Amino acid sequence: MEAIFQLLFERLKQLTRASSEKCREVAARITDEVTRICQQSRRIQASGDIQSWAKKLALHRLEQCRRYYQLGSKRGRIELQSTLSAIVYRYISGGQNRASYQARLVLIEDFLQGFYAEALNAFRRENQLSENYSPRTLLELAEYMAFSERYAKRRIPLGPKRSQQLIVLRAQTFSQQQPRESVVDMDLAAEGGAPESTNNWNDSAVQQLREVMVEQQSAFLEGTLRETIIEELIAYLEERQQPECINYFILRLQDLTASEIEEILGLTARERDYLQQRFKYHLIRFALSHRWELVHQWLEADLERNLGLTPGEWEQFKNQLNPEQTKLLELKQKKVPNSEIAQTLSMTANQVDKQWFKLLSLAWGIRNP
């Protein structure tokens, strides 16, 4: 680990204008943190290559520190605040009422004020610094900002194979409108002392939380197919150079209100409506043409399942088809490749696609009259 320290120390001297003393202190703190992680991580211990892990972790921390150092006090805090705000945005709401974008920002700002204090305490505690330590120089400030970001993103295990970022858990607690006074003295808790508040937190509370979270983990497999579809749809929109549609879709997935979406994308209600129409057009093309098999499989409405129609509906559907469409349906059911279908029906590949799109739309109409 001496080598790691030397490496960090030299790099910090190269990268910053800080004094040797400060570079030494920061290098020592990063080295200690990395040592601690390497010693206690079963994964790293089992890897059999502790040195290269240590180096990786150390350089990663150094890079974070360098980035904030270069950004400086003002731009650095904008970067940190916006990074953390974006992570917690969905989890901060004004109690039972859906808050507007602006109202959420105010809440997030409040929340982060508390979080920065917590991060500072954690930083002091983990680095055995005095209770009144605070960053004085640009390098120390950068170190604190990098630490706060890492601290926020720490994953808290919530039972088997599940974890959540620390800042998200904090944001959820905050959203429950907890009075901030209930914050436990970190140092006291770390030493196993009881907090002075009347809250007696204990294992059962943790247990309770874990149960709640595990319950949410249903339909995991279905989730992976949904994930695939979301990723494919994004790729499809990218291919068609529709970045606004992607942004709109992403925000819709986050369950934001129309006004929040307008605010975030900087659109008027009318512009948002146009965008929605454009997105709708692409989504339907995607679902009934571009990746219809994938989407129908996911909706359990693939051809093996008669496109999700009941026997009665299926008959009704077939009766509405002209001879050419009937042929097309048969060929699709036999999984004949598109090129062959095109030849058989004397159409272009494009025409086959169009016909098939019509067919699927028709089936969909029968399913949902």
Add this chain to the structure above:
Amino acid sequence: MNQNLDFLYCQLLNWLQEKSVPDRPDRDRLKPSADLAEDWFVEELELDDLDWDESEIRDPANAPPSSAMGEIPTVENRFQALLKRKMQQEIEAHLPLFPWETEIRDYEAELSDEVVNLSVPARQLWHPQLATLRLLMPMPERVLVNLLEACSEAMQLPIPPAAKMVRAVSSLFPERSQALDRLGFVLLSPSLSPSRSSSVEQTQQDLASLLPQNYEAATIEQQIALSLLAAREIVNSLTLNLSPVQTTVERQWQTTAGVVKIRADLAQTSEVGGDFYPGISVRVRLRLPQGGSLNWVSPQASVMAQRTYPGYLCVELFDCQVGQIYPLEIKLRDRASSPLNFAIAVCE
């Protein structure tokens, strides 16, 4: 698009949304009970899960368990990037404070003692001159040494003296470009230039009355102002201004080896006289306290002269243009020493 597709659209979107939002405020919201302490995880944490943020470099084989809360990384990352961009504007207008701060302030990018130490053997040779600078108040040696370093670097650039000073000082205060521009504009204005020394004494006194007792006690803004004024002294010492009116300039620079004397002469001849060379030429003569060299570069030519023992060197540069600045590098024979850059400015 026909009507029934509206329904398809809504259905699809609902399905896609369903698991993308693990815990919406209005639905299956996670409710940590009130008695969940802020610190419950500290002891609970397995270090395997500590500090592996999304950006941590890792092998897939060693990847920590994902949150598996239905957050899809693609969506999550895009959503956060989108919000982040949007929020940065608002945050900039209303900067957050950290717990120990009462106001937004800049943090000193300390002057690295490394820079000083590195420069000491390198440019130490040239330091004695710093003691002769006319400053409003004594300044720490490390600051002056760094300023000399930065000014010497800036002398190589064909930019006006004021720009050189600002550039030199900006390397000491990397975060303060705006304050620098503002202060630079005020402090380096011609009304403060030594050539108008009638008002200069008064202005200097006015400035001095506004400043603290010493450099260390000054605010960052005041330190910038003091550094700018010191940089101006240094840049002025390193610049020799010639013109058809002022055809000779002499300069001395104290070094640890003795005094370096520089004399520059401008000659201007016209074709009418049938001279060998019509136009402006500048001749530079040096008296070196030990062996050394002189290197002078212009867009048209470069000349170099060197000698092993103390004594004189002389070079002449032709095709000089009014309004041009010509960097001049002087090096003493001391192997460890860096050169010092001067500049010859041909003025109207």
